[in-house]
Amino acid sequence: MSLVTDTSVRSEENFRVTRSRRNVAWTGAGALIVVVVLALFPYIVYSGTTSLMVQGFIIVILASMWNLLAGYAGLVSVGQQAFIGLGAYFVLILAQHGTSPFGGLPIAAIGCGVAAVPLWWLVSRLRSGYFAIATWVMATAIMLFIEKFPSIGGGTGMSLPGLGGFDPTLLIAYTYWIGLAVTVLALVTVYVMLRSRTGLVLTAVRDDEVAARSSGARVGLARMLVFVVAAVGCGAAGALLAISQLIVQPGAVFTVQWTAKMAFAVIIGGLGTIEGPIIGAIVYMILQQTLQSYNAWYLIVLGLLAIFVALFARRGLWGLIDDRLNIRLFPVGYWLWTPESGGRRGPGKRAIRPRRGGHHS
């Protein structure tokens, strides 16, 4: 009896598939307001806070990129600092040859994307865990290589030329606005990518790689694209770092601690969601500020928290929020409405929700 009803075919009008549950125009307007408000910050707050916000932007950008890699493409990279460093050094080299660092930022970012292609070819020959360490080796090798050139500071680093003519407060403001622009661009890029065909391929691979490959999805290409985009993003963040610090030191830009920061931010915020990295970056900044006087404590706390979340709250803070409120600020999945859910604006609980992030391996 139950078997018969389960397999009968229902009329098509009773099923609907939508991109989002609520009207995404609302969240779009909200996001725009947030951006505008943020853009006004330099006029409202002290430059100390503005500087802090720049640090926050860097973390948001990095976290979004790491999330793209690990949460959507399943690539755990422990070597993204390679591109942070490369981005910083590209800006340095360009500045030494007369290009303003602000103008150099996009060039540096693209340069990192170009560098990512041969690097991908190398490291993609390994899987998961070994891939991770290979990226780490890649970053370390690049650092050691760069340290050999005294013209860009060798092992001790060099200050960034080309920004000396600016008034300090104005410089911070400009840096802030560039940072805001890059952050928005990064988030929009991630959003667009995931809604595109590539995003569909990635989600399919994440769910079932064999099935995805056999249905013709270009898995390798999708992964490489993600790696390149992440390199561009991290490169931009590195360039921003150089501009905000006004000095480029190999040990500081190539340290694996950057991976720790972005990974922990993403894990705590919510792996596999776009909102997660933002939340995670906020948590990171709060922890860093409150525990700053305690040296290495904030990394200990962050690390322990990340381990705990990875084991027991896999979808992170955003996952917890999302469970309660059914919000999706950046809709990238689909909602299926069945007849029981009562039509257009029926209770969300009856809709079949899109699969959430995080690797199901």
Place this chain on the structure above:
Amino acid sequence: MSERTDNGNTPLLEVRDLTVHHGQLRALDHISLRVFPGEVYAIIGANGAGKSTLLRTIAGLHHPTDGAILYDGKNMTRVRPERRATAGIVMVPEGRRLFGSLSVEENLKVGASYARQGSWTIERVYELFAWMKERRTQRTAQLSGGEQQAVAIGRALVANPRVLLLDELSLGLAPVVVQRIYAMLPQILATGLTVLLVEQDVSQALRVASHIQCLLEGHTTLEGRPSDVTAAQVEAAYFGLAGAAAGNPDSPGEGSEALWPGSTPSSRAS
């Protein structure tokens, strides 16, 4: 579901109302069976009927959504697979699943790691399969399919089980090889084992079994002794056609209706 009793004995292995899901798909729907000591109980059915899932769930590799598994009267449903093996329920898995980097003898030794007391030893397995002793240091990848199946059975035997679960022995093997393997069954049974097997080859199953049960899409469509069922009934139960009801002694014996595959009167009754 018929209540099988065997002169008041308790079944060695009993499955009650077992429901198992693979993700969202329901693989088994309220399946019940009873296996008594010394029996050869055969489960038959087409691909996807749920046979292997049933065996794997009994072995502990799969968690049921509902229902119970009882062994010697004790509820085993929550017990881990390795504990079931040491208790006496040992499975020869589908596809042999030998340890590829180990030799024949090492495979047997591993099978004997936590063996129970009993008459089966590695030497005895060598007696059962005459060719094995000579090749005992070879890697299992170098053996033929039938030889690998023999090693897999031997690996299970040296653990001295009480219930031997055989999952699709005939898979990928030539018929003559399959027959030779099944010809060993009496020797195995003679040592006091009980066998629950899953088999796609229906005629082979009917030849060796003392009791059969047919599954279709997770339901039982037929159950009884081979001598009590006709070929037509088995065929009907296997494919889910009308007329399967007559094979089940407890069925209400409704008239034959052409129904949606799987929705036979007997499947509804179970």
Place this chain on the structure above:
Amino acid sequence: MAWVNAIIQGILTGGLYALFACGLSLMFGVMKVVNLAHGDLAVIGAYVALGVITVTHIPTLWSFVIVVPVMALLGYGLQRTLIQASLDRGVLTTLLVTFGLSVVIESGLLQFINADSHSLGVGEAIVTGSFSIGSQIQLSYLLLLIFAVAVVVLLGLQYFLSVSRYGRMIRAVADDQEAAQLSGIDYRHVFGIAAAIAFGTVALAGIAYGMYSQFSPTTGTDTILLFAFAAVVIGGLGSLWGTLLGGIVLGVAQQIGAQINQSNQFLAGYLVFLVVLALRPQGLTARRAQS
């Protein structure tokens, strides 16, 4: 002749690297875990040895008697709890958790001890100093001892895995976890044993490194993990003796690089690693390409 010396030094340091690497290789081979905290565990071993020596004043060479069992126990415990919980949740979680562990360990060491470098020193007269062959070849007794220990450990591991009951079970579980369960084996316990062995070797590696060179909280990731990993990949995933070969190749590459220019030492090693990765990713000992 200086080159010959460099090559010999490289071969001997290969033993040290093999000690680093065999634990990593074992954990990956048996439970498919790439332990990103591997290097930091070696450093913990070195710090524990330092503590034991300071407190009990036993000779440095004998510190392993206490440190190795302690670390092995730690390995079993960590595996049965944290790592098993991560494994149950997937490969990604395992990587994230071991990475988190690595950061926590390093930050913890920085916080509770300090950032200074320490050395276990050598103490005993037996292994201080070196002897010379000809005018250019210097063989340090310590390095020879470490190489010998590495060979002994690898031999011991190989013997254990091929002959003993637990070794067989470990290989069986590595081949097919489910089939092993069907034979009555609790694979979580077997994983624990493998982890205990891996942690034991890593403790030895840490002590060896502490005697040979200096260590600090970040040595685990700066040096040890990457070298161990490079040795494993160059030698060939899944091969124990491959880690020795890989270690030797790495060591020789480093020494040759150092001969050219002292600052090139580590870079040369990584370059060789990248070359192997590009041309023969399955490593030097593997017979077929990895999937």
